[in-house]
Amino acid sequence: SDNIINKYLKFSISIFLSVIYCLEAEFYNQIDNYQENNDFKKALQLTIDQYEFEYNKEEVEILWRLARGYFDLADQTSNEEEKKIYINQGLPYAKKALDLSPLSSKANHWYAVLIGQKGILEGTKQKILNSYDVQKYCLKAIEIDPYYDGSLHVMGRWHYNVADLSWLERTIASAVYAAPPKGSFNEAIDYFKRAIDVNPTDIRHYLWLGKSYYAIGEKNKARNILTKSMDLNVSSESDKILREQAKKILDKL
Secondary structure, three states, X not given: OHHHHHHHHHHHHHHHHHHHHHHHHHHHHHHHXXXXXXXXXXXXXXXXXXXXXXXXXXXXXXXXXXXXXHHHHHHOOOOXXXXXXXXXXXXXXXXHHHHHOOOOHHHHHHHHHHHHHHHHHHOHHHHHHHHHHHHHHHHHHHHHOOOOHHHHHHHHHHHHHHHOOOHHHHHHHHHHOOOOOOOOHHHHHHHHHHHHHHOOOOHXXXXXXXXXXXXXXXXXXXXXXXXXXXXXXXXXXXXHHHHHHHHHHHHHO
């Protein structure tokens, strides 16, 4: 009879855990659907509501979604002070997710994104200091999940930004580090092309691929890729900003 009870208990526990797993998966899908449909405030609010439960305080899937949510709000505004507020709110969640799960591709990705944004918003020296963490954690994210276009895009941006450092910025980098970071526009192009292969509907990849071609003097290739970006559907504020940037470059070509 003890064996029967034990089997019943094990069966009941497995059913209970399966139900919990299904509910969590459905909940994450709901958040992600709001995010993918550019309802960023609702996606973030749902995530915050779940984080309020004590059992979710160390749930990595919640933590990196909180980091993503605050980044999304920062990405919808051109106001630097607003950006700083959102990035500073999101960064501790990304760091906590990474500490709890160093092998989570999304934890690595969102930590790289937010630490990079923090550096950009705080000025040249901090941007260069943070660039090593951006590279380290983004490459780790790609190693874990090589088919996430977001991480491929971030590494493309990393190479572009490092290659695009001014003489003054390079001088500061040399003062900060014995070996300043090394990036190239050609490496940026490779990453942006890979990002487009994975996700051909995201205007970010086309804009920055066009900018990279423009930076190395490949004006025909820049024109072609930026013209393609004009045919993409844009709905979020950040995508509209990117389309305007693409138009400005096209006007120069």
